[in-house]
Amino acid sequence: MPMTGLSSGSLSSPKVDVVIDTGHPFLNLTVDGFLKIGSIAVSKVAVEETYNCLTKGSVSERNFEHALKRMCKEGVYWGSVAGVYVGMEYGMERIRGTRDWKNAMLGGALTGALVSAASSSNRDKIVTDAITGGAIATAAEFLNYLT
Structure with a gap:
């Protein structure tokens, strides 16, 4: 069941939680x-x-x-794509044993590479998409720290 929360006097976005328990x-x-x-x-x-x-x-x-x-x-x-990214970021957190922006960067880079490799065999495009994925994920993580 989706739940939303909005704190009074806050300029932040409402938080939507979807309760899914797969175990x-x-x-x-x-x-x-x-x-x-x-x-x-x-x-x-x-x-x-x-x-x-x-x-x-x-x-x-x-x-x-x-x-x-x-x-x-x-x-x-x-x-x-989002599911792969979230899974990759979680995997990086578990492997590295810490939660920081580097997990987002590595998860984004791996997701970009995987999605690109699934649709293209051009090595340069795969590397470029990996860099783009890492950059976008890192920027999003930094923006989350600002709010």
């Missing part, structure tokens, strides 16, 4: 990441498709089916 912290975090980020992707596509329908001025069954397929596809893709 293992690694699986709990991975499923949680999949569901949260996948739902964001679904929402993004829903808003984009709604905007497209409003600008065209028509809604058809074909447009609706296309929107649903796109929502599912992007939700699964974004959720899968």
Whole structure:
């Protein structure tokens, strides 16, 4: 069951917790990441498709089916990437025995490399995507420290 919390007088975002218990912290975090980020992707596509329908001025069954397929596809893709990242970061934390920004960097780099390797065999692209994944994850971690 999703729970939200918003402290009064706070400028921070509401925190949404999805309670999933698979019996293992690694699986709990991975499923949680999949569901949260996948739902964001679904929402993004829903808003984009709604905007497209409003600008065209028509809604058809074909447009609706296309929107649903796109929502599912992007939700699964974004959720899968998020699940892999959360799992990698958790694995780094367990292996290294500490919780710091380096786990995010390593988890992001490994996730970027894995996602890239699944769709491309170009070594330079895989390395570039690994660097990008590590940089984005590290930046996100630093931003979390600021708030």
